[in-house]
Amino acid sequence: ALRKDLPFTWNKEEVYDTVNPFGDPRQGDFESLWTFDIDNDTLLHTNRYRRTQISLALLRDRPVTLADMTYLGPPVPSPVDPTAGLTEPYWKPQVQVEPRIRAFAHRILCDFNHQWRHILRSNYNTITLRVLARAIIRLSTLRFDVHEETGSRHGTGSNYVWITRLPWWEPFQDDIIPVGDVYVVVCPSIQEGISMVQEHSKSHTEGSLRQRERYMVLSVKHIMLCRATGPDKLEYTAPEPLFNGNHSVGPPSVLALDYLLWATASCIPSISTPLQLLPIEIQDIILSYASAGTVAAARIGCLLGIGSPFLWMDGPLRVCLMETCTIRPVGVPVESQAWIDDKSVGIVYRGRN
Numbered sequence: 173a174l175r176k177d178l179p180f181t182w183n184k185e186e187v188y189d190t191v192n193p194f195g196d197p198r199q200g201d202f203e204s205l206w207t208f209d210i211d212n213d214t215l216l217h218t219n220r221y222r223r224t225q226i227s228l229a230l231l232r233d234r235p236v237t238l239a240d241m242t243y244l245g246p247p248v249p250s251p252v253d254p255t256a257g258l259t260e261p262y263w264k265p266q267v268q269v270e271p272r273i274r275a276f277a278h279r280i281l282c283d284f285n286h287q288w289r290h291i292l293r294s295n296y297n298t299i300t301l302r303v304l305a306r307a308i309i310r311l312s313t314l315r316f317d318v319h320e321e322t323g324s325r326h327g328t329g330s331n332y333v334w335i336t337r338l339p340w341w342e343p344f345q346d347d348i349i350p351v352g353d354v355y356v357v358v359c360p361s362i363q364e365g366i367s368m369v370q371e372h373s374k375s376h377t378e379g380s381l382r383q384r385e386r387y388m389v390l391s392v393k394h395i396m397l398c399r400a401t402g403p404d405k406l407e408y409t410a411p412e413p414l415f416n417g418n419h420s421v422g423p424p425s426v427l428a429l430d431y432l433l434w435a436t437a438s439c440i441p442s443i444s445t446p447l448q449l450l451p452i453e454i455q456d457i458i459l460s461y462a463s464a465g466t467v468a469a470a471r472i473g474c475l476l477g478i479g480s481p482f483l484w485m486d487g488p489l490r491v492c493l494m495e496t497c498t499i500r501p502v503g504v505p506v507e508s509q510a511w512i513d514d515k516s517v518g519i520v521y522r523g524r525n
Contacts, residue, residue: 189299189338193335193336194219194247195293196289198290199220213227215228216244217238222243222247223243223244224238225241226240254362254394254411254413256363258408262407262408263407263408265397267431269430272470272479273314276314276474276482277429278426279482279484281308281415282424284311285417285424287517288417289417291304291339298360303339304339305344305358305390306512307512307517309351309356312432313436313440318468318508319516320507320509322464322507328497348368348372352436352438354386354387355369355386356388357387357388362391362394364391365389365390365396366389369389372387373387374403374404386435387399392414394412394428395414396412397431412428413428443475447478452479459472459478485523486523490524492521494520505522505524506522507522508520
């Protein structure tokens, strides 16, 4: 009945998600969130103190109050234990990441975690999971564009990513995606990801002598690397905390970010250029003419394998993450924006004192 009464056409092909604004310093504008979960016949209520739920069937029978709702926990779900059910010893690969890419991509990925923290700290559905995973892989493999803003602009005062926004770029179309020499397994939990790896590895090794398959289990909140060592044999690293958007959990671990970059490094094309034979000081000078800002130049340096590791400076200015679209007077430093699919990722940098 509710579907029929809504003033728009219900699209069965698209799965919508909800945003939980609570558990964030920006929650002051909101009193409560009511979510009608039609598929599970449940009404969810969230505020800055708790999450509760009640059956829609009970609502149809009689009037109810908040006291009738079942307590689920704090507004932000508690972190899950990614090691539950795993067995040691863990695989410990020798991870080596190119210093230029490490200096550049680590910072961008950490800023992605910050800008989308309101989504990353909560639960989200499969579509949002695939959207987030695709952005993470695109940023890790430098397959994004840097749009540079050099002119003046009237500031809107709005946030580049506000607390009510869902990510707006395209999702992965599957749960297991080949990326270079590795399969990326997008999953809601590490345990489910391991099961997916076991099924996929078994189907790829039966009746053949293929080389070892490598996998990246990416639940977004955690990351794990796996490899098939034979029929029904799998070894994996200890899960590392990745994008939780939750200060109580902490930022992405350095090893988690290294896993991302190391596992997907084969996806970045190896380019041979005579510039690589020049002294690094001359390479840095050449890169300074490649773009208006230093962020785009650093990305070019990573792709070409030239220049010094990026120090996140623009001359004497520190390159900082901008959260608000402010006024741009004439002469201010260039603004560098990360884009995927001709859509902003919400990561914007500008030099500041």
